[in-house]
Amino acid sequence: MSKPKPVLEINNATLAYGSTKLWENLNLVVEPHEFIAVIGANGSGKTSLLKAILGQEKLTSGSIRINGAPVKGGRSDVGYIPQHRGTDASTPMRARDLLRLGFDGHRWGIPLPTRAMRARVDHVLDCIDGRALADEPVGSLSGGQLQRFRVGQAVIGNPNLILADEPLSALDLNQQQAVANLIDQERREHESAVLFVTHDVNPILGMVDRVLYLANGQFRIGTPDEVLRSEVLSELYGTPVDVLRNQGRIVVVGTQDHHHHPDEEWV
Amino acid sequence: MIFNFADYGQLLPLITNSLIAGAVLAVVGGLIGVFVNTRDMSFAVHGISELSFAGASVALLIGIDVVVGSILGSLIAAAIIGVMGAKARERNSVVAVLMPAGLGAGILALSMYHGVASNKFGLLTGQIVSVDNPQLYWLVGIGGLILATLALIWRPLAFASLDPEVATARGVPTRTLSVVFMLLLGLAVAASVQVVGALLVLSLLVTPAASAMRITRNPAMVALLSVLFALLAVIGGILLAVGAGLPISPYVTTISFVIYLVARLVERRAR
Numbered sequence: 250m251s252k253p254k255p256v257l258e259i260n261n262a263t264l265a266y267g268s269t270k271l272w273e274n275l276n277l278v279v280e281p282h283e284f285i286a287v288i289g290a291n292g293s294g295k296t297s298l299l300k301a302i303l304g305q306e307k308l309t310s311g312s313i314r315i316n317g318a319p320v321k322g323g324r325s326d327v328g329y330i331p332q333h334r335g336t337d338a339s340t341p342m343r344a345r346d347l348l349r350l351g352f353d354g355h356r357w358g359i360p361l362p363t364r365a366m367r368a369r370v371d372h373v374l375d376c377i378d379g380r381a382l383a384d385e386p387v388g389s390l391s392g393g394q395l396q397r398f399r400v401g402q403a404v405i406g407n408p409n410l411i412l413a414d415e416p417l418s419a420l421d422l423n424q425q426q427a428v429a430n431l432i433d434q435e436r437r438e439h440e441s442a443v444l445f446v447t448h449d450v451n452p453i454l455g456m457v458d459r460v461l462y463l464a465n466g467q468f469r470i471g472t473p474d475e476v477l478r479s480e481v482l483s484e485l486y487g488t489p490v491d492v493l494r495n496q497g498r499i500v501v502v503g504t505q506d507h508h509h510h511p512d513e514e515w516v
Numbered sequence: 517m518i519f520n521f522a523d524y525g526q527l528l529p530l531i532t533n534s535l536i537a538g539a540v541l542a543v544v545g546g547l548i549g550v551f552v553n554t555r556d557m558s559f560a561v562h563g564i565s566e567l568s569f570a571g572a573s574v575a576l577l578i579g580i581d582v583v584v585g586s587i588l589g590s591l592i593a594a595a596i597i598g599v600m601g602a603k604a605r606e607r608n609s610v611v612a613v614l615m616p617a618g619l620g621a622g623i624l625a626l627s628m629y630h631g632v633a634s635n636k637f638g639l640l641t642g643q644i645v646s647v648d649n650p651q652l653y654w655l656v657g658i659g660g661l662i663l664a665t666l667a668l669i670w671r672p673l674a675f676a677s678l679d680p681e682v683a684t685a686r687g688v689p690t691r692t693l694s695v696v697f698m699l700l701l702g703l704a705v706a707a708s709v710q711v712v713g714a715l716l717v718l719s720l721l722v723t724p725a726a727s728a729m730r731i732t733r734n735p736a737m738v739a740l741l742s743v744l745f746a747l748l749a750v751i752g753g754i755l756l757a758v759g760a761g762l763p764i765s766p767y768v769t770t771i772s773f774v775i776y777l778v779a780r781l782v783e784r785r786a787r
Contacts, residue, residue, distance in 0.1 A: 355683070
């Protein structure tokens with residue numbers, strides 16, 4: 250049996266602004282339907298990594314390939330879920346239009362309705378339990394509702410790589426779980442790999458195959474059990490760090506940064 | 517006497533050109549206006565129209581075609597705003613700086629001009645009643661070019677306007693589209709200045725789409741209603757103006773404004 254072709258290959262990638270290195274010699278090969286969490290403090294270069302993969306940030310050195318091809322700019326075989334951001338109430342776009350933009354918004358011409366498009370939109374509406382909201386203006390959706398449609402928009406074109414940039418921020422805990430489950434379910438059904446940037450690993454802990462932990466210009470890659478340990482993170486941060494586990498949740502204590510959810514400040 | 521429709525039947529053949537020109541501009545304005553509103557560019561439209569006026573005035577002074585002058589002024593303004601004001605906030609200040617400069621230059625050129633005076637006022641407030649054949653060919657040509665380009669880029673332009681972050685990630689050339697749209701907008705403004713005048717261009721390029729967006733959030737319906745409202749304002753305005761023997765722009769702007777008020781009422785009712 251030959252190994253499946255990697256969806257994403259990051260080779261010896263370094264990103265530096267002047268003398269500040271965000272990360273150096275980063276190597277990561279992502280196989281189809283792997284779920285990878287990218288965690289780290291603010292300013293550790295999580296979002297920059299995503300931007301580099303999207304072709305919006307130029308690497309200082311190294312290379313990134315998606316489906317075997319070097320990254321040049323945005324591409325239609327990648328699904329992208331942005332952070333939750335409210336939309337102006339007067340924006341002329343219904344929830345179903347948001348899905349449709351993900352399906353064929355990148356193509357030229359006038360968006361005439363086609364049977365294939367309608368069928369696809371209806372299918373995704375069922376997957377994200379969005380039928381009842383389909384004709385609502387996007388500006389009137391709640392945070393959790395909008396992010397459900399964002400997941401639908403990202404998967405509607407059957408991408409084999411989904412990039413998610415803090416998709417759970419600004420959601421309450423129930424909504425976080427619902428949206429995270431939806432991403433997990435979609436990647437299982439469509440065999441797409443997921444790169445999930447987050448400051449809090451807990452909502453996705455049960456789904457994550459590997460963790461990429463960025464801190465101090467360095468990184469660690471491995472399963473959550475390999476990386477999210479006191480001795481590993483202490484070495485990474487260069488100061489004593491405690492990783493606490495409580496009722497299936499993980500809290501990292503002792504770092505200067507807030508990469509855990511405000512709800513967990515009780516620790 | 518504001519209305520006199522006694523000789524209306526005889527007048528109609530004389531205004532065929534105006535009606536065709538008006539209809540073309542209404543379709544163009546209604547469709548461009550959808551993107552002007554979603555891209556938050558109403559103020560830029562105003563700025564471009566002042567420079568279009570300056571271009572037309574200078575053209576009048578140095579004796580070249582007024583339409584050519586107004587197109588040049590428009591395109592230069594659109595290019596400057598497009599290059600210097602990518603973000604909405606920067607754009608507003610660039611427009612606010614350009615606008616009085618353009619208006620001033622236009623007034624200077626007009627005051628130095630000693631030809632037929634009736635054309636002067638027309639550039640600011642509209643002059644559609646006498647559209648001659650060459651003018652009509654210009655307008656239809658520009659209108660056709662704008663509509664053809666819009667048809668080609670409609671889908672990615674809508675993506676880039678409504679959901680720019682995801683559009684960029686999905687490979688939509690948002691920057692190129694933004695420049696192309698500015699040029700289309702420049703052309704549309706230059707064409708509209710010929711009809712409603714520089715000061716009233718907003719009533720054609722902003723108000724119809726803004727009214728449509730009050731009534732529906734369905735993007736296809738917004739485009740359709742916007743064109744319908746623009747047609748109603750322009751054709752209705754021309755027909756009323758001819759009967760009254762007054763400039764058409766007050767009629768166009770008033771109808772456009774009333775449609776907007778009704779749209780807001782409809783929106784309130786629907787809630």
